Amino acid sequence: MRRASGRRCSARSEGRHETGRSQRLQWRDEIYRQLAKSGSVDIGAVYPPRAPGRLWRWRVWVTESGTKAEGTELREDAARRRVEERFQDFLAAAGLALKSQQE
Secondary structure, three states, X not given: OEOOOOOEOOOXXXXXXXXXXXXXXEEEEOOOOEEEEEOOEEEEEEEOOOOOOOXXXXXXXXXOOXXXXXXXXXXXXXXXXXXXXXXXXXHHHOOOOOHHHHO
């Protein structure tokens, strides 16, 4: 990346993630949950309903506030989206991604 002056600068010094896009989580299927990972770090998980008609539970350990976040959703995709949103909020708060990159 070059500045207007023609000097090189890193994406990190410009306040952007290296790829220029928001970080995507990798989902791993485990026996009792879907685990969200970023590299080798466990970010959060989605837990299936314990019985028919119950809600999907989600939990995020890496958050903007530093404390876990959790909740419930009607569908698995909505629960996964909550985990991903909270992780993107963390990245923006840590200066690892711009807020506008989330969309």
